[in-house]
Amino acid sequence: MKYIVILGDGMADEPLEALDNQTPLQAAHKPYMDSLAKGGIIGLVHTIPEGLSPGSDTANLSVMGYDPHQYYSGRSPLEVLSMGATMEEKDVSFRCNFVTLSDDDKPYKDKVILDHSADEITTEEAHELLIYLVEYLGNSQLAFHTGTSYRHAIIWHDGSTDVNLTPPHDILGKTIGNYLPKGDNADKIEQMMVLSYKLLSNHPINVKRKEQGLNPANAIWIWGEGTKPTLPSFQEKYGITGAMISAVDLLKGIAVAAKMDNIHVEGATGNIHTNFKGKAKAAVETLQTHDFVYVHIEAPDECGHRGEIANKVKSIEYIDEVAGYIKETLDEKGEDYRIMVLPDHPTPIALRTHTSNPVPYLIYDSTQVQNNHHTYDEVSCEATHRRWQVGHTLMAYFLNKTAIEEEASC
CATH class of the missing domain: 3.40.720.10 (Alkaline Phosphatase, subunit A)
Known part of the structure; x- marks a missing residue:
């Protein structure tokens, strides 16, 4: 059978x-x-x-x-396994989406999440953007890993799961201020997300995407925390x-x-x-x-x-x-x-x-x-x-x- x-x-x-x-x-x-x-x-x-x-x-x-x-120990740890990465017992992994936030002059917290997948950005484009971000966001505690399309991961060595994070597909069309990170390391996670918007908004890949009528991958959104499964x-x-x-x-x-x-x-x-x-x-x-x-x-x-x-x-x-x-x-x-x-x-x-x-x-x-x-x-x-x-x-x-x-x- x-x-x-x-x-x-x-x-x-x-x-x-x-x-x-x-x-x-x-x-x-x-x-x-x-x-x-x-x-x-x-x-x-x-x-x-x-x-x-x-x-x-x-x-x-x-x-x-x-x-x-x-x-179940979290979403991201399962995805990390597919990326060929390994986790230690004290590691915490997070999902790292490329998303599209409203492109306006409003403060970060007043922006709206327009697209949880940045028009399903290609893996090749996303990989290049992730490498660019690592130059500014990476440190000895954080390891970034490329996944597929808009879906990527971060392993936080000696991280914490005592944090409240929201999946981006749950808040499409909503102002993000009420859904920003809360709990352990919330300030560091939010800082990475804010900085990603500043770095990516005018990246050549996103300039080209907008010329093609596609949503830009102008920010990362971090969520899906978990431990080794x-x-x-x-x-x-x-x-x-x-x-x-x-x-x-x-x-x-x-x-x-x-x-x-x-x-x-x-x-x-x-x-x-x-x-x-x-x-x-x-x-x-x-x-x-x-x-x-x-x-x-x-x-x-x-x-x-x-x-x-x-x-x-x-x-x-x-x-x-x-x-x-x-x-x-x-x-x-x-x-x-x-x-x-x-x-x-x-x-x-x-x-x-x-x-x-x-x-x-x-x-x-x-x-x-x-x-x-x-x-x-x-x-x-x-x-x-x-x-x-x-x-x-x-x-x-x-x-x-x-x-x-x-x-x-x-």
Whole structure:
């Protein structure tokens, strides 16, 4: 038996007037996902444990079967693993976003965060900007590491997690004064952010970006603090070999921590312009040597943060093609397999950030095809009254390790 998870990051949403009061999942043309739903089971799963923030970090840990209450030590430490950096026990890492702040004469605290990704700046541009900043911000306590696109990291030797920091995608369009750092080293963190704005506003890269009609990466925003993570390996936990296909450092880092293989796909970007077909082909190829593959697709989440309704619908349709390619190819090969499709969390267009609401899932088993009338969307999944209350236990059921009656409740 082969196992495939297709994770559409932030795919769940709320009804939108622009879509005739449908969600993007309902509005999308997704024949393959709907077919899988008809032949499988669907329901809702709570991926965000009570008391934790609805981030892709906690949510994906939950989907992968790791209890976030037990294993979550912060977002940035997982990303640092993907960047090849090492952390000591007393180190604290932070996420370092390139963002776009309003370009005006107002004091720093009165500026507005316009874009959490600086129009998804390229990794090459961001790397050059980061090298430039290190000349002014770096010291013996701080180590800067380049990630992907706008997502980067800082390791603070002998740092502190007793600090209150806000994710930039949670405050899009808001004045930043109420969301500046608080707690240990808050003044130093804020000083770095303020200085970055002064340094980057007229950097040649940003001058060129503005000429091209793109948002400049005119500041860094520091958040996502955490300490060195420790996960049991996926193979030890479930007795099967696993691999990760993702364009973002967070998921790659989770894979490193879980001792899974990371599969590189040329052209994978973490946005709607990613290589969807390449990911689908890589998943099938990976299953020749692995029992399990986790295909993470970031595009719907980015579209949700950016408020792009049409692109979010289109990204779901692209994900549907990924599901279709994997299913049809495995059917042709005569493989027995299970596919699970789900988001990690909702990223509603109207809010442009994450929520903790349960997300729709479908599980299709090629050896036990059902004959239902389901479609795959939030409304249909809720109508089944099948609700998985403890999200991190769903993976064990998917991998045939538990009976569904043991974990699901209405």
